[in-house]
Amino acid sequence: MASLTAAFPGAEVIDVTSKAPEPWVRLSPFYPHGDIPIPYSDGETSQSVEGIWQALKVFQDSDVDPAKLRITTMKGLKRTVRRHGPVLGHRAGLDSDRLLPYEEARRRIYLPSYRWILEHPVADLVERLREKEDVVLLDYTTNGDVTDPASPLSHAALIQLHLEGRWPDEGDEVGASTRTTGRTL
Incomplete structure (x- = not known):
């Protein structure tokens, strides 16, 4: 955290990882x-976005x-190739025969699920971030490019x-690139 404070003087560093404090x-x-x-x-729900991705x-x-x-503990969600073999894709729904390749799964499963939480249960936190002037969001990775x-x-x-109103495309335009240009770490 000290290195971030030095790299971004005056910015508020906010941890948004699974180890972050409330809220x-x-x-x-x-x-x-x-x-x-x-x-x-249809009609099926999950406790977490990661639960959907892994399920x-x-x-x-x-x-x-x-x-x-x-799963409600934030633990035991990951499924690995070491245990289950190579990943073939993500199902387009719990009962589907259709497998989505990785980028399409990111666009059609992960992005809509994560956007849903930003627009619903954590909309209050999103508004608090909008009101801040100089913020660095701390995460384990910096990849904002769906492709x-x-x-x-x-x-x-x-x-x-x-x-920023630059949400990546979730639809049929697979291959369209959206890159992060701001100060997200």
């Missing part, structure tokens, strides 16, 4: 808000895992894009 921890995709609609799954992930040796949708599969998406970068 900012509520911006973590691991946070169990409950009642988050699952894309392509719909399909591996060589393991299909969807609806149990991930009910870059080299590292996980940074939800801090997504928060910034949301605040």
Whole structure:
């Protein structure tokens, strides 16, 4: 944190990771808000955005895992290739036969799920961030480019894009790039 303070003098550094203090921890995709609609799954909900992402992930040796949708502890959500084999894609809904490739899954599953929490259970925090003048959002990664599969998406970068009105495309224009130009770390 000291290095961030030195790099961005005068900025307020706000941790938005799953280790953040209240209220900012509520911006973590691991946070169990409950009642988050699952894309392509009418009437089905999840406790967390990460629960949706992990539940719909399909591996060589393991299909969807609806149990991930009910986790409320922010722990035990991850599903790994070490345990389940290579990732084949993400199901387009709990009962679908259709597998979405990685970028399309980011656009059609992760982005709408995370945007939903920004617009509903944490809309108050989003407004508080809008009112601040110089803020650096702390996350584990800085990747705000949906088309870059080299590292996980940074939800801090997504928060910034949301605040700036530059939310990445969630629809059919797969391949359109949105890059973060601000001060999200």
